[in-house]
Amino acid sequence: MLKQQQNSKAGSLPDEAGHFGDFGGKFVAETLMQPLRELEEAYAACKADPEFQQILNADLQHYVGRPSPLYLAERLTQQVGGAAIYLKREDLNHTGAHKINNTVGQALVAARMGKKRIIAETGAGQHGVATATVAARLGLECVVYMGSEDIQRQSLNVYRMRLLGATVVSVESGSKTLKDAMNEAMRDWVANVDNTFYIIGTVAGPHPYPMMVRDFQIVIGEESRQQMLKQHGGLPDSVVACVGGGSNAIGMFHAFLEDQQVEIFGVEAGGDGVDTGRHAAPLCAGRPGVLHGNRTYLMQDDNGQIIETHSISAGLDYPGVGPEHSWLKESGRVGYVNITDDQAMAAFHQLTLTEGIMPALESSHAMAYGVELAASMSADQAVLICLSGRGDKDVHTVAALQGIEV
Amino acid sequence: MSGQRKRIAECFHRLQAEGKTALITFVTAGDPDLDTSEQLMYELVEAGADILELGVPFSDPMADGPVIQQANERALAHNVSLANVMELVARFRTQDQQTPVVLMGYLNPIERMGYEEFASAAQNAGVDGVLTVDMPVEESGNYRATLSKVGLDTVFLVAPTSGPDRSQMIADASSGFLYYVSVKGVTGGIKADFSQVRETVEGLKALGGAPVGVGFGISSPEDAAIVAAFSDAVVVGSAIIKQLESAPGQAGIRAAADLVGQLRTAMDAAVGV
Numbered sequence A: 001m002l003k004q005q006q007n008s009k010a011g012s013l014p015d016e017a018g019h020f021g022d023f024g025g026k027f028v029a030e031t032l033m034q035p036l037r038e039l040e041e042a043y044a045a046c047k048a049d050p051e052f053q054q055i056l057n058a059d060l061q062h063y064v065g066r067p068s069p070l071y072l073a074e075r076l077t078q079q080v081g082g083a084a085i086y087l088k089r090e091d092l093n094h095t096g097a098h099k100i101n102n103t104v105g106q107a108l109v110a111a112r113m114g115k116k117r118i119i120a121e122t123g124a125g126q127h128g129v130a131t132a133t134v135a136a137r138l139g140l141e142c143v144v145y146m147g148s149e150d151i152q153r154q155s156l157n158v159y160r161m162r163l164l165g166a167t168v169v170s171v172e173s174g175s176k177t178l179k180d181a182m183n184e185a186m187r188d189w190v191a192n193v194d195n196t197f198y199i200i201g202t203v204a205g206p207h208p209y210p211m212m213v214r215d216f217q218i219v220i221g222e223e224s225r226q227q228m229l230k231q232h233g234g235l236p237d238s239v240v241a242c243v244g245g246g247s248n249a250i251g252m253f254h255a256f257l258e259d260q261q262v263e264i265f266g267v268e269a270g271g272d273g274v275d276t277g278r279h280a281a282p283l284c285a286g287r288p289g290v291l292h293g294n295r296t297y298l299m300q301d302d303n304g305q306i307i308e309t310h311s312i313s314a315g316l317d318y319p320g321v322g323p324e325h326s327w328l329k330e331s332g333r334v335g336y337v338n339i340t341d342d343q344a345m346a347a348f349h350q351l352t353l354t355e356g357i358m359p360a361l362e363s364s365h366a367m368a369y370g371v372e373l374a375a376s377m378s379a380d381q382a383v384l385i386c387l388s389g390r391g392d393k394d395v396h397t398v399a400a401l402q403g404i405e406v
Numbered sequence B: 001m002s003g004q005r006k007r008i009a010e011c012f013h014r015l016q017a018e019g020k021t022a023l024i025t026f027v028t029a030g031d032p033d034l035d036t037s038e039q040l041m042y043e044l045v046e047a048g049a050d051i052l053e054l055g056v057p058f059s060d061p062m063a064d065g066p067v068i069q070q071a072n073e074r075a076l077a078h079n080v081s082l083a084n085v086m087e088l089v090a091r092f093r094t095q096d097q098q099t100p101v102v103l104m105g106y107l108n109p110i111e112r113m114g115y116e117e118f119a120s121a122a123q124n125a126g127v128d129g130v131l132t133v134d135m136p137v138e139e140s141g142n143y144r145a146t147l148s149k150v151g152l153d154t155v156f157l158v159a160p161t162s163g164p165d166r167s168q169m170i171a172d173a174s175s176g177f178l179y180y181v182s183v184k185g186v187t188g189g190i191k192a193d194f195s196q197v198r199e200t201v202e203g204l205k206a207l208g209g210a211p212v213g214v215g216f217g218i219s220s221p222e223d224a225a226i227v228a229a230f231s232d233a234v235v236v237g238s239a240i241i242k243q244l245e246s247a248p249g250q251a252g253i254r255a256a257a258d259l260v261g262q263l264r265t266a267m268d269a270a271v272g273v
């Protein structure tokens, strides 16, 4: 009952044309307009089909391993000495992050549409791995675009994708990171639109992607809400998630948007610090514009050129953000903050040492802010943090920072 | 502004009277620098270009293949901006008041400047039309109203995927000309299937909109001749830029102009003028 209500609220935006207030929409070359229309129709049919939902739920349960646990981090809570810290364990999903919730869903849509070839962009490689995984399972050809800079930073995930039978294409244009990988995936899609399904990895891109990816990630918050009620005996006082493109965050936030007593925070990558200009925090320090098919907050210069971003975590190193987050910022419902590389690293080590849980560097941003928040709160309060992924993929980066070669 | 010359319409009228098909050339403004672009604009006209399309450099040219991507990167290496491109057009206009100039680019630089400011700056500079690749008709209400108020033409793309309903809507929204993207893909990619293109273009011409130009899949004088026989305009971009970058300085400009001369000759022969 409860679930249904939330779904209908979640469904009220975007409007028909994919707008969240001034944000979102469909800003693509004409060649993609009709394919996007077809995708909208196919997705609407899937969404309305109980059989599709049944298959999806079964996959989430038996293949992904849902529901993912809600974990009360007692030692960390004690160490911090404030609110109880609950972690939503998306790191325990198959392939190690929340990304698989979305790829399982989109792959089912692709199969329904009869597409034989899957393409994706990836930054940290988690979405690439999650896409290669579902493509392997369905026997579909898979091509993943990845910036050459990210290929260096995330070599383990590159190899995982190759083991899964995917072709990883190194993108050398522009800043050689996630945004350029997305450009290249779009170019591929334009050229191969008849047989190819583009699985976008976050709540960005043209309509219907921000809506569709959100719908596939909403499970994070819905489970968390029920788990909090059951395990904690009430709703959390604050909810925290990291924001790259914003898919784990939107998935976590949606179930709590109507609970006005719950404070919600999205944590962007502050890099070297927002005042240095070397960061990836468009909601904190960017301006609205149009990129990758939607209107949203962007990191851009005075001439409207997209500027290079910096974050220690490849998965947050993106100059845009999903349009629904831009809308949630303007509406004031969600507070957007940022955490620097150094703060995220400290949180990585803290969680690893106190709880034996190694978070992804992306998730470490949420941890850092969540812990800071908990410290300022009282013992009868609770903070819910989305632990979006595990840190195995980042061990090389962490070691290199410590001057160690592994 | 009222009373502004409609250079694009004038151009198509004149060519129609002469029995010619328009040759539209595309180069990226500021590639490799703005002085080269200015000289190139005169040379392209001299070699037979009827309408000049100027690419506005953008950091993320999603609809472009490697040739135009790199042209964008060369221009951005010294920060060529939308404002610079309009200064370039203003300089060109001191020498040439006849040849239409169309800006082609992506939406974000225009959003950053603001539609109103962009429209008046473009109009003052002597720009005639604007083609914004990632602005579909559905999102374009405000944009079209603002640009057409100052007399700027708004060119839109039609694609092989558009289908009859969208094609009609796009034809209704386009002014100056209607641009048929002859391949599914990015600029400078695969060659178009010209018999297919012919059929589609004939359909588009029957929609009662602006003249129909064809581009994206045309690189050689032979291609241009085939398409000139059934379209109102032929657009060539990547092939010209390839010539421009084939040699440094004046030699590159010469090579680009030579190709345009060959395109002109082949197109005129194909329509029997």
Ligand SMILES: Cc1ncc(COP(=O)(O)O)c(C=O)c1O
Residues within 6 Å of the ligand: A097, A098, A099, A123, A124, A125, A126, A127, A201, A202, A203, A242, A243, A244, A245, A246, A247, A248, A249, A314, A315, A316, A360, A362, A363, A388, A389, A390
């Ligand atoms: C573990 C993890 N968390 C978060 C992100 C950021 O993506 P999003 O903001 O879409 O959740 C990524 C992206 O790669 C990731 O791998």
